[in-house]
Amino acid sequence: MAELMKVFKESFPPLRLIGRRYTDADRGSDGGFGHKWNEWFEKGGFEPLDQLGEDQQIGGGYVGCMRYMDGFEYWIGAFFPEGTPVPDGYEYVDIPAAEVGICWIYGSPDGELYGEEVHDMCQAAIDKAGWQIADEPWFFELYNCPRFTTPDQEGKVILDYGVYLKG
Numbered sequence: 161m162a163e164l165m166k167v168f169k170e171s172f173p174p175l176r177l178i179g180r181r182y183t184d185a186d187r188g189s190d191g192g193f194g195h196k197w198n199e200w201f202e203k204g205g206f207e208p209l210d211q212l213g214e215d216q217q218i219g220g221g222y223v224g225c226m227r228y229m230d231g232f233e234y235w236i237g238a239f240f241p242e243g244t245p246v247p248d249g250y251e252y253v254d255i256p257a258a259e260v261g262i263c264w265i266y267g268s269p270d271g272e273l274y275g276e277e278v279h280d281m282c283q284a285a286i287d288k289a290g291w292q293i294a295d296e297p298w299f300f301e302l303y304n305c306p307r308f309t310t311p312d313q314e315g316k317v318i319l320d321y322g323v324y325l326k327g
Contacts, residue, residue, distance in 0.1 A: 162267035162278055165318060167285045169325070174257045175218050176244050177225055178209060179237015181251050186234070192274065193224065193234050200236055208247035209238045216240055219320070221308060225300040255298060255324075261286040262322045269308070273319040274301070282321045292326040299323045 188195040200206060206222060218239035225235040237250070246252045263282040267273045279299070286293065302320035303309070311317050 162265050162272045162281070164281055164285055165264040165266045167261065167263050167282075167289055169289075169291065170260050170262055170322075172255075172258055172260045172324075173218070174242040175239045175255050176242050176246075176252050177223070177235055177237055177255055178212075178240055178244065178246055178250055178252045179223075179225075179235045180205075181253075182234045182236070184232050193236070196236060197224070205236075206238075208250065212240060212244060212247070216244065219302045219304060221302050221304040221320075223300045223302050225298055227296060227298045229296060258294065258327065259291075259325045260322045261289065261291050261293075261325050262320055264307070265319045265321050267316055267319075269311070269317050269319075273317075278319075278321060282323065286323060286325075294324045294326050297324040 182193060182196060186196060187193065209217075209222075218241065222238050223235070225237070227233060235253070242254055261282075263285055265273055265278055265282070272278075283293070300322045302322060304318075304320050307318040307320065309317070
């Protein structure tokens, strides 16, 4: 069972999300996008983004970023400063500066950190903090290095789960 470790607010600058956009039609047989993540790692999909400068990535890791805008969209990629050049074959969307509510979710990376239960847990924590979620918000899973990439003695990690808030 995933556990909420921390809830806080952070100011994000204007940024450019660079990656690839997926829709409901791209979901796997399990209903998620894990198979797309596997493709990215197997085919070196992050290499062009890393070549832009890992130190340029905002948040210190790769993101799964989602929103409902004329239907559901799910992006795999990374956050960069606005105006960052986009590698050939990649897409981008510019996201304005905003306050973001972030939840640190602790658990096993083998499934318990993802899905509706975790989303609802974070949304409840943000509501309890008195923050309002933006209209048509971006939600994201940030796979921060080292919080997510270095498991503890129990094999658990921390996933940063964020949502854009009303100004």
